[in-house]
Amino acid sequence: MNWPRPTRISHRTWHVWQRNYSVYKQNWKISFIPPLLEPLFYILAFGLGLAVMIGDIELGGRTVAYTTFIAPALVAVAIMQNAFFETTFNSFVRMYYQKTFDALLTTPLNLEEVILGEMLWAATKSLIATVLMTIVLTGFGLISYPGALLLLPLALLGGLFFAALGMVCTALVPGIEMFNLPIFLGITPMFLFSGTFFPLANLPNWAQQVAWWLPLTHLVALVRAGTLQMLDASLWLSVLYLALTTAFLVPLAIALMVRRIVR
Amino acid sequence: MAILKVDNLCKHYGRLAAVDGISFAVQRGECFGLLGPNGAGKTTTIRMLYGYTPRDAGSLNLFDLDIDRDLRAIKRRIGICQQEDSLDPDLSVRQNLVGFARYFDIKKSEAEDRADELLRFFALENRARDNIRILSGGLKRRLMLARALVNSPDLLILDEPTTGLDPQSRQLLWDKLAELKSQGLTTLLTTHYMEEAERLCDRLVIVDHGHILIEGKPKALVRQQIGHSVLEITEPDAAVRDFLAAEHCRVEDLGQRLLVQLDDGDDLFLRLTREVRAEGCTLRPATLEDLFLKLTGRELRE
Numbered sequence: 041m042n043w044p045r046p047t048r049i050s051h052r053t054w055h056v057w058q059r060n061y062s063v064y065k066q067n068w069k070i071s072f073i074p075p076l077l078e079p080l081f082y083i084l085a086f087g088l089g090l091a092v093m094i095g096d097i098e099l100g101g102r103t104v105a106y107t108t109f110i111a112p113a114l115v116a117v118a119i120m121q122n123a124f125f126e127t128t129f130n131s132f133v134r135m136y137y138q139k140t141f142d143a144l145l146t147t148p149l150n151l152e153e154v155i156l157g158e159m160l161w162a163a164t165k166s167l168i169a170t171v172l173m174t175i176v177l178t179g180f181g182l183i184s185y186p187g188a189l190l191l192l193p194l195a196l197l198g199g200l201f202f203a204a205l206g207m208v209c210t211a212l213v214p215g216i217e218m219f220n221l222p223i224f225l226g227i228t229p230m231f232l233f234s235g236t237f238f239p240l241a242n243l244p245n246w247a248q249q250v251a252w253w254l255p256l257t258h259l260v261a262l263v264r265a266g267t268l269q270m271l272d273a274s275l276w277l278s279v280l281y282l283a284l285t286t287a288f289l290v291p292l293a294i295a296l297m298v299r300r301i302v303r
Numbered sequence: 304m305a306i307l308k309v310d311n312l313c314k315h316y317g318r319l320a321a322v323d324g325i326s327f328a329v330q331r332g333e334c335f336g337l338l339g340p341n342g343a344g345k346t347t348t349i350r351m352l353y354g355y356t357p358r359d360a361g362s363l364n365l366f367d368l369d370i371d372r373d374l375r376a377i378k379r380r381i382g383i384c385q386q387e388d389s390l391d392p393d394l395s396v397r398q399n400l401v402g403f404a405r406y407f408d409i410k411k412s413e414a415e416d417r418a419d420e421l422l423r424f425f426a427l428e429n430r431a432r433d434n435i436r437i438l439s440g441g442l443k444r445r446l447m448l449a450r451a452l453v454n455s456p457d458l459l460i461l462d463e464p465t466t467g468l469d470p471q472s473r474q475l476l477w478d479k480l481a482e483l484k485s486q487g488l489t490t491l492l493t494t495h496y497m498e499e500a501e502r503l504c505d506r507l508v509i510v511d512h513g514h515i516l517i518e519g520k521p522k523a524l525v526r527q528q529i530g531h532s533v534l535e536i537t538e539p540d541a542a543v544r545d546f547l548a549a550e551h552c553r554v555e556d557l558g559q560r561l562l563v564q565l566d567d568g569d570d571l572f573l574r575l576t577r578e579v580r581a582e583g584c585t586l587r588p589a590t591l592e593d594l595f596l597k598l599t600g601r602e603l604r605e
Contacts, residue, residue: 052406058405062402063393138391138393139387140391142389145355146378146382146383149406302355302356
């Protein structure tokens with residue numbers, strides 16, 4: 041397997057991004073609905089239904105309402121899902137069914153740029169979802185400023201991480217129905233066990249240690265630290281975790297896709 | 304001047320030699336045909352020309368540029384119409400052209416002018432806003448071809464441009480390709496339709512199993528290798544066979560059918576029909592298809 045050379049990447053990467061953006065723009069009215077409605081549903085279900093039974097939560101010496109506790113987790117989950125679903129199902133359709141990549145490769149673009157452009161676009165989708173959700177959650181008074189501004193770079197970093205993770209899956213799956221496997225074994229457990237809907241401290245010790253290695257755990261911790269404005273030095277470890285794994289996964293995804301497509 | 308020089312090109316997949324030492328050159332302004340049955344190595348050759356498939360051996364020069372050193376500069380100057388439909392179903396007809404121009408760093412206003420020009424040329428202007436998904440096969444092919452021209456290429460590469468089209472669409476595409484050629488566009492074409500090659504190609508090669516079997520001008524090749532005309536005889540009896548044996552003709556025996564390759568004149572045909580049998584005997588001009596089948600055999604592929 042050949043690792044991508046940075047010299048192969050040019051400004052043309054953005055043309056791939058632009059292609060996806062122009063399609064997205066056409067359907068923006070539909071594309072905007074999930075990130076606007078999803079937090080609404082969760083806040084209603086958990087805020088009206090569940091929060092009453094749970095009451096408040098003790099967090100870092102502060103008492104926060106349960107709805108305030110889960111609001112940032114919803115954003116982190118959206119960052120994960122938007123990027124991951126874009127580079128799995130959507131990229132796979134473009135690669136395999138629509139032959140979009142084949143068409144792009146007849147132009148001055150190379151495959152490394154195509155794959156990187158796809159991942160950058162997926163991260164952008166995470167960013168768009170984050171902005172929309174943050175607006176809704178701000179309306180409910182669940183987000184504090186200026187800490188919430190941290191969500192923008194976090195959406196890009198987390199988005200790129202999960203975009204690369206999804207692209208690795210796309211490079212490896214034989215067919216589109218096989219995406220159920222990484223979703224069932226990876227995305228769903230992360231959705232539940234990354235400190236999203238309950239503090240990790242509630243888990244037994246061994247499970248906490250496993251959960252610490254989940255990427256979403258770190259993204260949730262960082263997003264929550266932003267929206268609740270509870271920043272401390274330990275968060276640098278989470279930043280480091282996501283930055284290093286992203287720096288590894290992005291070139292890995294490109295290399296695996298090159299291995300898959302180039303024949 | 305050679306626009307494209309292919310020298311000893313090779314590509315192996317495991318033990319299969321898909322392309323096994325192919326060499327040819329395409330001159331400026333000509334239409335060059337790459338003919339061969341399915342699986343002959345045509346598409347693999349084409350894919351190596353634009354760096355999609357890495358080659359195992361050989362050298363490739365386009366516009367006097369080496370493909371390893373100047374792939375981007377080369378790709379900027381070629382237009383490729385792939386065999387499979389790769390139009391963008393998320394975009395309209397016109398957007399497919401304008402969007403594609405962006406990959407060549409063509410300015411938006413320029414791209415829009417070029418797109419409108421191409422839509423007119425391919426009689427697609429009434430469909431400009433249509434969704435790709437509702438287009439027929441023939442319209443999609445026209446749009447694929449238009450898209451391959453969006454960067455005003457110096458070399459157009461067509462991989463089986465009319466496979467699966469109805470006769471009307473095929474005729475229209477042939478007319479358009481002839482028109483482009485008269486404007487001086489250099490074209491490399493793969494096909495397994497002999498009529499297409501005879502009509503469009505100035506020169507061609509016939510490839511099979513990754514090798515070039517023959518190279519030349521279509522008419523001259525047919526004349527040389529087959530002759531002037533072909534006499535077809537269905538359900539030949541002993542009398543017909545004896546007659547032909549006495550005449551020492553080149554006969555291809557297909558069991559139920561005999562093909563007799565003839566040079567100038569219809570003397571033999573007249574004698575056969577007068578003296579032996581007229582029924583089931585047809586004299587027709589020799590075609591590229593006769594040559595193709597002679598060289599690549601008659602057994603089914605795939």
